[in-house]
Amino acid sequence: MSKEEIKKKIQALSEELNKHNHAYYVLSAPTISDFEFDQLLKELERLEKEHPEFAFDNSPTKRVGGDITENFEKVTHIYPMLSLSNSYSKEEIIDWENRIKKLSETAPTYVCELKYDGVAIGIRYNNGQFDKAVTRGDGTQGEDVSANVRTIKSIPLQLQGNYPEQFEIRGEIFFPLKRFEELNRQRIEQGEPLYANPRNTASGTLKQQNSSKVAERGLDCLLYGVYGDNLNFENHSQAVAKAGNWGFKVPTEKQNYIRVCQNIDEIMDFITYWDTERKNLPFEIDGIVVKVDNYRQQDELGFTAKSPRWAIAYKFKAETAETILEEVTYQVGRTGAITPVANLQAVLLAGTTVKRASLHNQDQIEKLDLHLGDSVYVEKGGEIIPKIVGVNVDKRPANAEVVKFIERCPECDHELLRKEGEAQHYCPNEMGCSPQIRGKIEHFISRKALDIDGLGPETIDLLYQNKLIKNYADLFDLSFDDFYDLERMADKSANNAIQSIASSKEVPFERVLFGLGIRHVGETVAKKLARHFVHIDKLQNADLESLIAIDEIGEKIAESLIDFFSKEENKEIIERLKQHGLQFEINNPVEIKETLNNQTFVISGVFKNVSRNELKELIEQNGGKNTGSISSKTNYLVAGENMGPAKLAKAEKLGVKIISEDEFLEMIK
Numbered sequence: 001m002s003k004e005e006i007k008k009k010i011q012a013l014s015e016e017l018n019k020h021n022h023a024y025y026v027l028s029a030p031t032i033s034d035f036e037f038d039q040l041l042k043e044l045e046r047l048e049k050e051h052p053e054f055a056f057d058n059s060p061t062k063r064v065g066g067d068i069t070e071n072f073e074k075v076t077h078i079y080p081m082l083s084l085s086n087s088y089s090k091e092e093i094i095d096w097e098n099r100i101k102k103l104s105e106t107a108p109t110y111v112c113e114l115k116y117d118g119v120a121i122g123i124r125y126n127n128g129q130f131d132k133a134v135t136r137g138d139g140t141q142g143e144d145v146s147a148n149v150r151t152i153k154s155i156p157l158q159l160q161g162n163y164p165e166q167f168e169i170r171g172e173i174f175f176p177l178k179r180f181e182e183l184n185r186q187r188i189e190q191g192e193p194l195y196a197n198p199r200n201t202a203s204g205t206l207k208q209q210n211s212s213k214v215a216e217r218g219l220d221c222l223l224y225g226v227y228g229d230n231l232n233f234e235n236h237s238q239a240v241a242k243a244g245n246w247g248f249k250v251p252t253e254k255q256n257y258i259r260v261c262q263n264i265d266e267i268m269d270f271i272t273y274w275d276t277e278r279k280n281l282p283f284e285i286d287g288i289v290v291k292v293d294n295y296r297q298q299d300e301l302g303f304t305a306k307s308p309r310w311a312i313a314y315k316f317k318a319e320t321a322e323t324i325l326e327e328v329t330y331q332v333g334r335t336g337a338i339t340p341v342a343n344l345q346a347v348l349l350a351g352t353t354v355k356r357a358s359l360h361n362q363d364q365i366e367k368l369d370l371h372l373g374d375s376v377y378v379e380k381g382g383e384i385i386p387k388i389v390g391v392n393v394d395k396r397p398a399n400a401e402v403v404k405f406i407e408r409c410p411e412c413d414h415e416l417l418r419k420e421g422e423a424q425h426y427c428p429n430e431m432g433c434s435p436q437i438r439g440k441i442e443h444f445i446s447r448k449a450l451d452i453d454g455l456g457p458e459t460i461d462l463l464y465q466n467k468l469i470k471n472y473a474d475l476f477d478l479s480f481d482d483f484y485d486l487e488r489m490a491d492k493s494a495n496n497a498i499q500s501i502a503s504s505k506e507v508p509f510e511r512v513l514f515g516l517g518i519r520h521v522g523e524t525v526a527k528k529l530a531r532h533f534v535h536i537d538k539l540q541n542a543d544l545e546s547l548i549a550i551d552e553i554g555e556k557i558a559e560s561l562i563d564f565f566s567k568e569e570n571k572e573i574i575e576r577l578k579q580h581g582l583q584f585e586i587n588n589p590v591e592i593k594e595t596l597n598n599q600t601f602v603i604s605g606v607f608k609n610v611s612r613n614e615l616k617e618l619i620e621q622n623g624g625k626n627t628g629s630i631s632s633k634t635n636y637l638v639a640g641e642n643m644g645p646a647k648l649a650k651a652e653k654l655g656v657k658i659i660s661e662d663e664f665l666e667m668i669k
């Protein structure tokens with residue numbers, strides 16, 4: 001292919017992939033299979049790698065993320081990002097509507113929308129191209145989170161149709177509930193505490209330093225406002241509908257997510273409908289926003305200091321119920337984490353019967369000053385699991401016993417520990433505490449770890465009760481008869497179990513490492529460690545300092561690793577697993593050279609010959625270290641094109657050596 005043909009091919013592929021993304025993520029009507037999509041994407045990735053000069057800034061390949069973003073740059077909003085005035089009763093909405101009518105020359109038309117419970121975002125477009133995504137910040141200045149927002153597939157990078165040359169679109173980024181629940185299931189698998197609610201998790205995700213992590217999370221976005229000069233729209237509802245034509249995911253009348261209303265009765269109908277129906281939405285909302293539709297009337301009404309007069313939010317009441325606290329019990333997780341649970345007299349809340357509420361930790365119990373028999377308020381707000389928000393002290397029975405956090409493990413009676421700076425208690429008796437033992441084995445066999453699918457939690461339970469296993473290494477000593485003798489095990493299942501245990505010996509090192517169930521070592525960290533150390537022996541012998549020196553490994557993880565490998569029992573288990581032939585090294589590691597002599601690099605900007613990821617890999621493969629931001633410890637700044645001036649100034653101030661891409665490539669030649 002000639003250069004011109006390659007350029008055209010890259011453009012055509014980008015356009016085609018953009019169309020499929022829109023069909024899948026905005027219209028929910030895919031036109032090709034996932035497989036076909038991946039094939040096209042791979043083809044584009046290959047071409048862009050060979051000809052980086054033709055790759056678009058907004059290429060669909062940027063959706064997978066990857067680069068470690070540095071501190072987010074501050075950006076001043078072109079239009080201040082204000083908030084809405086809130087109201088909590090229908091009377092307040094009636095008062096507002098009366099005021100609006102009086103202030104307007106002609107009877108206003110209104111638009112009712114959902115109040116999405118997420119994170120506000122303003123996205124700028126230039127000539128149909130995604131330019132910048134900025135958080136709300138303090139309303140005047142926000143943070144540039146473009147790299148992360150680009151990974152949200154329902155946000156178009158290239159617009160279609162008849163869009164204005166320059167404008168900003170605003171909306172709310174949120175965590176779809178299904179994805180949030182999935183994420184928390186993974187957290188359970190990894191023995192980590194659960195994320196409390198979708199909104200905070202969405203906000204945390206947007207501030208992630210590594211955009212590939214954002215891409216995995218599956219955030220979504222609904223748009224609710226178009227801003228710009230000379231946009232030529234008369235009404236807000238018209239602008240929102242038009243934005244849908246340009247490729248944005250906007251609320252539609254068909255879904256009843258947005259409604260043009262002529263009077264207060266129609267507004268009230270919308271509010272009443274969603275007050276009950278909101279529990280069936282695939283995302284969370286915390287109210288309804290009512291806006292004056294006509295832009296000229298909006299201008300006339302203007303703003304107060306903080307919010308527009310032309311809009312008001314009706315906030316739903318978080319549903320609460322009052323019931324009796326009967327008992328506090330404690331659950332022990334796979335990693336020994338203790339979670340207190342409030343056992344309640346059954347009560348109806350937001351359509352479901354609630355008997356239990358999460359209490360998180362000791363501090364929470366003390367803050368509420370809980371007593372047994374207390375009359376407590378339970379609330380189902382953003383959280384999936386209801387929580388106790390207060391106590392009706394007037395109803396406290398005489399001589400009620402204060403709830404005192406347990407000191408010993410409810411399962412094995414071992415003394416509990418609470419590490420400094422951590423909120424949770426742990427049972428340190430890993431090897432002798434039944435839920436920890438079973439939990440660790442269940443984790444070991446799980447799909448993302450050793451994937452021993454011939455076994456399930458019930459079989460693990462039976463094996464454990466029959467004293468056939470007490471750790472995961474014991475699985476490899478089991479015979480056909482051991483399984484066959486178990487209740488309900490047929491010939492075929494016993495064979496299956498033996499077979500799948502045997503095949504797990506082929507599972508690569510990084511998944512074995514994840515399967516060991518070391519606290520704070522999830523899938524990604526395991527992968528990182530495996531690649532860095534190549535062999536378990538090196539990881540086992542690593543000290544705190546060398547662990548922390550690894551990109552993205554913090555003190556918490558490092559301490560947990562040291563703790564795990566210092567225990568004789570764990571050493572013995574690993575030795576036995578090795579004897580059984582499990583994978584404890586990477587077979588074809590990339591050879592790490594010493595060329596860069598452990599020196600520290602920061603990369604910034606865009607490069608001609610290599611992608612940022614490739615550059616980072618080259619640094620690591622040549623024995624250098626990557627860090628996200630410049631400090632006095634940085635040895636080199638590899639400067640690409642379009643590098644931020646602030647970074648350059650900082651490097652100069654700290655005397656960091658600034659080198660070009662070519663100079664770097666020369667260094668490792």
Ligand code: IVH
Pocket residue numbers: 081082083084085113114115116117119120121136171172224225289307308311
């Ligand atoms: S309009 C002048 N519409 O609520 C403010 N905001 O307190 C114009 N929000 O920061 C905002 N859904 O992030 C508007 N349909 C909606 C909304 C919405 C959620 C958020 C938004 C804003 C906050 C206002």
